[in-house]
Amino acid sequence: EYINDRITRKIxxxxxxxxxxxxxxxxxxxxIRNEVLNKNMNKSVFENRVVLLGEMGVRLTSYVMxxxxxxxxxxxxxxxxxATIDYLADLCSRSxxxxxxxxxxxxxxxxxxxxxxxxxxxYKPPRIQDVLQAVKYANQAEIPVYTGLWSENLADEKGxxxxxxxxxxxxxxx
Numbered sequence: 001e002y003i004n005d006r007i008t009r010k011i012x013x014x015x016x017x018x019x020x021x022x023x024x025x026x027x028x029x030x031x032i033r034n035e036v037l038n039k040n041m042n043k044s045v046f047e048n049r050v051v052l053l054g055e056m057g058v059r060l061t062s063y064v065m066x067x068x069x070x071x072x073x074x075x076x077x078x079x080x081x082x083a084t085i086d087y088l089a090d091l092c093s094r095s096x097x098x099x100x101x102x103x104x105x106x107x108x109x110x111x112x113x114x115x116x117x118x119x120x121x122x123y124k125p126p127r128i129q130d131v132l133q134a135v136k137y138a139n140q141a142e143i144p145v146y147t148g149l150w151s152e153n154l155a156d157e158k159g160x161x162x163x164x165x166x167x168x169x170x171x172x173x174x
Contacts, residue, residue, distance in 0.1 A: 003049040008056055021053060022061040022102070027068045027080060028087035036069050047091060054095035061100040062088050066134055068106055070114055070123040077106075077126050081134040089141055100144045105131050107151040108159030115156055125155075127164045128171040 003021055011019055025046065026033055033039045053060055064084045067077025085101060092099040105126045108115050117123065131147055138145035149172055151160040161167060 001045060003052065005052060005056070008052075008058060012056070012058075018059055019056075020059040020061050020100070022063065023049075024063040025084070025088070026063060026065045028084040029068075029080060032069045032080070036071075037065075047095075050091050050097050051095045054092070054097035059098040059100065060088075060092060061102055063102045063104055064088070064134075066103055066105040066131060067126040070117040070121050072123075074124075074127055074130055078130050078133050081130075082137050085134070085138050085141065085143065089143055100146070101138050103131065103134055103138070103145055103147040105147070105149070105161055107155040107161075109151070109154040110156045110159070115159070118159075124164060125160050128161045128167055131161065132171050132174070 003023075008019065023046070024039070025041065026037055026039060030043060033041055050060060052058075064081055066081045067074070068080065069076075072080065081103065088099055088101065091097075106114075107125050108118050108123070114123075131149070135145050135147055149161075157163075
């Protein structure tokens, strides 16, 4: 809701560099985004803003969560990330908007609501192999992708991918 024509043009008048708006869209699934994650982000408003970005020549960086719901297993998390990447790629293609994906594997922060739910649902953060699958998927679609491979020292004792079975630091390095 903060993206608008007037402010963006004012920014564009001040610089010659490519403008990029970063938006924590997280997931294409309305229920997960608005009910589970409590983002309260309307899809039609988001889509209208992406059209505006395309008209103005502004790039979109969209944050995508890998395994955003505590009710997902690993496979469902990867499927959801791919669906979100597809949704964003299609929307940006139709809107002539450049896109960068910032993939964030979900981690379980200490004393968070997710940590309480994770215990009840046996939720585990995504595996590093799942991160690699999603990165490769975006790369095959020729979408630039970054990934946040740290939990900002907020994860609980086993709350990120480094504590999952089969963790291989070479995947992270790659």
